[in-house]
Amino acid sequence: MQEKYDPRAIERDAQSFWEARRAFSVSEDRSKPKFYCLSMYPYPSGKLHMGHVRNYTIGDVLTRHHRMRGRNVLQPMGWDAFGLPAENAAMANGVPPARWTRDNIVYMKRQLQALGFALDWERELATCDPAYYKWNQWFFTRLFRRGLAYKTTGVVNWDPVDQTVLANEQVIDGRGWRTGALVEKREIPMYFLRITEYADELLAALDELPGWPERVKLMQKNWIGRSEGVRLAFPYELEGERKLLWVFTTRADTLFGATFCAVAAEHPIATWAARRDPQIAAFVDECKRGATMEADIAQLEKKGMPTGLECIHPLSGERIPVWVANYVLMGYGEGAVMAVPAHDERDFDFALRYRLPIRPVIRHPLGDAVPAPWKPEYAEYGTCIHSGKYDGLGYAAAVDVIASDLQAKGLGERQVQWRLRDWGISRQRYWGCPIPIVHCEACGDVPVPDEQLPVLLPEDVVPDGTGSPLAKMPEFYQTSCPSCGKPARRETDTMDTFVDSSWYFARFACADNPREMVDARAAYWMPVDQYIGGIEHAILHLLYSRFFQRLMRDEKLLAISEPFTNLLTQGMVLAESYYLDTPEGRREWIDPAEVEVRRDAKGKLVSAIRRADGAEVIYDGLGTMSKSKNNGVDPQELIERYGADTARFFAIFASPPTNTLEWSDEGVEGSYRFLKRLWSYAVRFKAGGGPAVASELSKATRFEIHSVLNQANYDLSKYQLNTVASAAMKILNALDRLAGVDDEVAKEGLSILLRLLSPITPHICHHLWRELRFGEDVMSAAWPEPDKNALVQDEIEYVVQVNGKKRGTLVASKALDSRALEALVRASDIVKRYIGDLVIKKVIVVPGRLINIVV
RNA sequence: GCCCGGGUGGCGAAACUGGUAGACGCAGGGGACUUAAAAUCCCCAGGCUGAAAGGCCAUACAGGUUCGAGUCCUGUCCCGGGCACCA
Numbered sequence: 001m002q003e004k005y006d007p008r009a010i011e012r013d014a015q016s017f018w019e020a021r022r023a024f025s026v027s028e029d030r031s032k033p034k035f036y037c038l039s040m041y042p043y044p045s046g047k048l049h050m051g052h053v054r055n056y057t058i059g060d061v062l063t064r065h066h067r068m069r070g071r072n073v074l075q076p077m078g079w080d081a082f083g084l085p086a087e088n089a090a091m092a093n094g095v096p097p098a099r100w101t102r103d104n105i106v107y108m109k110r111q112l113q114a115l116g117f118a119l120d121w122e123r124e125l126a127t128c129d130p131a132y133y134k135w136n137q138w139f140f141t142r143l144f145r146r147g148l149a150y151k152t153t154g155v156v157n158w159d160p161v162d163q164t165v166l167a168n169e170q171v172i173d174g175r176g177w178r179t180g181a182l183v184e185k186r187e188i189p190m191y192f193l194r195i196t197e198y199a200d201e202l203l204a205a206l207d208e209l210p211g212w213p214e215r216v217k218l219m220q221k222n223w224i225g226r227s228e229g230v231r232l233a234f235p236y237e238l239e240g241e242r243k244l245l246w247v248f249t250t251r252a253d254t255l256f257g258a259t260f261c262a263v264a265a266e267h268p269i270a271t272w273a274a275r276r277d278p279q280i281a282a283f284v285d286e287c288k289r290g291a292t293m294e295a296d297i298a299q300l301e302k303k304g305m306p307t308g309l310e311c312i313h314p315l316s317g318e319r320i321p322v323w324v325a326n327y328v329l330m331g332y333g334e335g336a337v338m339a340v341p342a343h344d345e346r347d348f349d350f351a352l353r354y355r356l357p358i359r360p361v362i363r364h365p366l367g368d369a370v371p372a373p374w375k376p377e378y379a380e381y382g383t384c385i386h387s388g389k390y391d392g393l394g395y396a397a398a399v400d401v402i403a404s405d406l407q408a409k410g411l412g413e414r415q416v417q418w419r420l421r422d423w424g425i426s427r428q429r430y431w432g433c434p435i436p437i438v439h440c441e442a443c444g445d446v447p448v449p450d451e452q453l454p455v456l457l458p459e460d461v462v463p464d465g466t467g468s469p470l471a472k473m474p475e476f477y478q479t480s481c482p483s484c485g486k487p488a489r490r491e492t493d494t495m496d497t498f499v500d501s502s503w504y505f506a507r508f509a510c511a512d513n514p515r516e517m518v519d520a521r522a523a524y525w526m527p528v529d530q531y532i533g534g535i536e537h538a539i540l541h542l543l544y545s546r547f548f549q550r551l552m553r554d555e556k557l558l559a560i561s562e563p564f565t566n567l568l569t570q571g572m573v574l575a576e577s578y579y580l581d582t583p584e585g586r587r588e589w590i591d592p593a594e595v596e597v598r599r600d601a602k603g604k605l606v607s608a609i610r611r612a613d614g615a616e617v618i619y620d621g622l623g624t625m626s627k628s629k630n631n632g633v634d635p636q637e638l639i640e641r642y643g644a645d646t647a648r649f650f651a652i653f654a655s656p657p658t659n660t661l662e663w664s665d666e667g668v669e670g671s672y673r674f675l676k677r678l679w680s681y682a683v684r685f686k687a688g689g690g691p692a693v694a695s696e697l698s699k700a701t702r703f704e705i706h707s708v709l710n711q712a713n714y715d716l717s718k719y720q721l722n723t724v725a726s727a728a729m730k731i732l733n734a735l736d737r738l739a740g741v742d743d744e745v746a747k748e749g750l751s752i753l754l755r756l757l758s759p760i761t762p763h764i765c766h767h768l769w770r771e772l773r774f775g776e777d778v779m780s781a782a783w784p785e786p787d788k789n790a791l792v793q794d795e796i797e798y799v800v801q802v803n804g805k806k807r808g809t810l811v812a813s814k815a816l817d818s819r820a821l822e823a824l825v826r827a828s829d830i831v832k833r834y835i836g837d838l839v840i841k842k843v844i845v846v847p848g849r850l851i852n853i854v855v
Numbered sequence: 856g857c858c859c860g861g862g863u864g865g866c867g868a869a870a871c872u873g874g875u876a877g878a879c880g881c882a883g884g885g886g887a888c889u890u891a892a893a894a895u896c897c898c899c900a901g902g903c904u905g906a907a908a909g910g911c912c913a914u915a916c917a918g919g920u921u922c923g924a925g926u927c928c929u930g931u932c933c934c935g936g937g938c939a940c941c942a
Contacts (some may be wrong), residue, residue, distance in 0.1 A: 006875085165941080167940040168941075218859065293939090299856050330941090346856090419916075420939095421939070423939080496940070498940095498942085536942080537937095539939085540937085542941095545914090553868050571886095622934075624935090626939085626942085654880095659868090660861075660935060665880065666866075667867060670880050670882095673895095674880085680895085712870080722867090723879080727879085730879065801875085803922070804924095846874055849875090850875075853922090
């Protein structure tokens with residue numbers, strides 16, 4: 001046996017052992033329970049970063065663990081290969097996105113293989129491959145025919161200089177990232193998927209996902225945002241015609257407090273008012289400028305203007321003004337609200353600013369009046385006051401009566417409102433899946449027939465940042481109508497990449513099938529038993545996937561509704577990011593490795609400069625590692641220096657999977673040291689020599705090893721993998737202390753250690769398992785379980801507290817009951833010393849743990 | 856702004872269901888081995904105080920519940936994720 005731990009040689013050998021046996025290629029073996037373990041596939045951005053290493057190591061640990069527990073485990077890998085960064089790289093380097101993407105895939109695949117993940121590479125897929133995106137298109141045409149995909153207008157960020165649509169990420173402080181031009185909102189035709197049709201089901205089914213973290217379910221629940229309320233109308237007269245201004249409210253009980261109505265800038269009333277009054281037109285224009293992001297809109301200063309229109313309160317008959325306001329969103333409810341300043345914070349602020357009346361109509365905990373400033377109590381439920389015949393009613397009763405009174409007048413009804421909006425999937429971009437529609441003057445929007453699929457994306461294109469590349473390629477868009485044969489224009493928008501990622505997990509089951517989107521093998525493997533990925537996907541990706549699974553169910557492609565049985569949301573790996581403002585007003589992101597940082601005594605950053613030229617750079621805070629911020633830490637050096645096992649061990653040991661992790665290389669050394677210690681222990685063990693004599697020490701060591709193992713198995717079930725790594729270290733420490741005393745216990749302990757550790761550091765464990773003749777392949781060994789007999793203890797150390805403060809310990813036989821223990825403790829030195837003459841009021845005995853004396 | 860998390864030594868963290876706060880590591884200090892260094896091994900280590908035994912303080916901050924709170928409740932501050940076109 002080699003004296004020295006040589007990760008390079010060991011890892012090469014182990015990996016070729018697995019490869020020769022196709023150890024991770026699995027099929028639909030019905031003799032074992034199946035287990036589909038999947039980590040979210042990566043975007044091929046260039047090279048792996050630490051977030052990937054962490055994500056895939058976690059997935060691999062779970063995969064290998066379940067495999068050793070006797071399950072038929074599938075762990076595939078693929079590439080989320082369409083997307084914006086490829087177009088940006090193309091613009092920067094003049095290389096077509098297709099080539100850039102495929103080169104990245106080759107490089108990153110080699111990195112993943114070097115890490116020794118138990119991946120079934122025979123199922124590899126890339127979403128930019130026509131064999132994959134064909135099925136996006138095929139499925140879209142199905143949805144289109146069923147009305148689940150439809151065309152309407154949607155709002156986008158428009159860069160007036162580049163004449164192009166910008167992604168939210170490309171809008172910085174309301175300006176285009178390349179041009180610096182003020183971004184405008186623009187309405188364009190887009191395709192939408194009718195996710196709202198499934199809102200009810202997507203919400204209700206959250207309760208049947210016990211394997212999902214509560215917080216993710218809560219986030220989805222709030223995102224879907226079901227609220228019960230009343231849709232009601234304020235009649236108004238416009239150019240001699242009676243019309244209705246519809247609003248939605250969850251607080252119909254406050255209806256008598258409505259002192260004005262507010263409409264969004266895009267509302268027909270605002271459009272009408274803008275035509276009459278140039279000042280309103282200017283204000284409406286101002287509201288329509290700026291980006292589309294809700295975060296930006298919500299932080300705007302609340303502004304508004306009266307439209308000059310008055311409407312009639314549906315119950316009191318009072319005339320109240322209609323305003324246009326920038327805080328009302330066209331996309332939610334009716335695009336108009338009734339404003340009740342006394343009981344809604346935003347309306348309150350708005351009313352104060354524009355001196356609109358504030359009329360309290362609910363008795364709240366602080367009384368009847370609502371003096372400024374705003375207090376949260378004003379919004380609480382209470383009894384109606386100043387509300388005519390509704391006075392004295394509570395929330396539920398008031399809403400009930402008001403709703404039915406409105407209904408009788410034809411001015412309202414109870415309604416369920418959702419926050420969730422339909423999913424706009426059109427992107428005016430090149431590097432994505434073409435939407436398979438042909439626009440024909442005679443036949444309208446015609447889906448491309450199956451036999452003409454896929455609509456191939458031309459691959460030798462280098463976008464230039466202006467307009468949409470496909471819309472500039474007649475050879476792409478000139479076509480004939482599939483229905484009437486006349487010349488027609490092909491749709492030039494591509495699909496949101498979230499479409500690709502909403503079903504890729506099902507395709508892994510049958511990636512080689514050229515005839516069907518999914519087949520019987522998908523029915524075997526789906527649902528994914530364990531899904532692992534970043535918490536940043538808690539809403540969009542996971543919700544879209546749940547939606548798509550239902551679409552596929554209703555298309556009779558798969559029978560299940562939920563794609564992911566258990567979900568582990570990994571915390572993000574954070575790194576600091578720095579940028580320079582370029583003369584063109586853009587941000588140039590600087591790799592943190594090139595930045596020299598000065599900090600004050602408390603560790604707060606004082607200044608940062610770029611090493612190369614001493615330029616002062618701006619600190620942008622801690623954030624997720626990303627291509628766009630150029631702050632990803634490349635694991636390559638780590639792997640080359642220490643080997644895959646060290647990198648893997650450290651990724652697991654550094655922090656529990658769900659924690660965010662501020663990356664730092666410090667500490668890697670300790671993981672490497674541990675593996676070296678394990679190796680040298682194995683060398684000594686192999687040399688042999690210890691007598692097999694049971695002693696106090698060997699008994700204590702067995703107890704320690706088995707209790708650590710017991711805890712590790714529990715931790716594993718809770719995904720607390722960092723303490724499993726600690727457990728391995730503790731076992732090695734215990735074995736070290738035993739060295740040369742009892743070979744039987746050492747052998748058992750080492751066999752437990754290697755099996756427990758093998759999912760984390762598979763290469764070294766594979767090698768030692770064979771070297772020490774434990775068996776041929778540690779992966780096929782049984783998962784270790786603690787021996788109950790080893791866990792039995794005759795004596796227990798009790799903590800003795802006085803008034804909850806620890807004052808000492810007491811070792812007692814485990815056979816003693818509470819009364820015996822109490823007697824023992826009353827007679828002990830501790831009582832004499834700390835209690836003296838004080839009267840003992842009560843003695844609390846926690847079995848097996850502690851005794852607390854209350855005086 | 857809204858929704859969801861998090862905050863424990865110099866650092867990553869641990870603490871079963873409310874029951875010994877800091878396991879296991881990193882960095883650090885001391886020692887052994889070595890001509891020396893690296894590697895390795897042993898010891899120390901939350902803060903203050905004390906010769907020691909010990910005592911007091913301590914889980915972001917301020918309160919509360921409890922025999923007992925890192926853990927439960929209320930409020931505040933700070934950090935992170937998401938906010939529908941980054942993926």
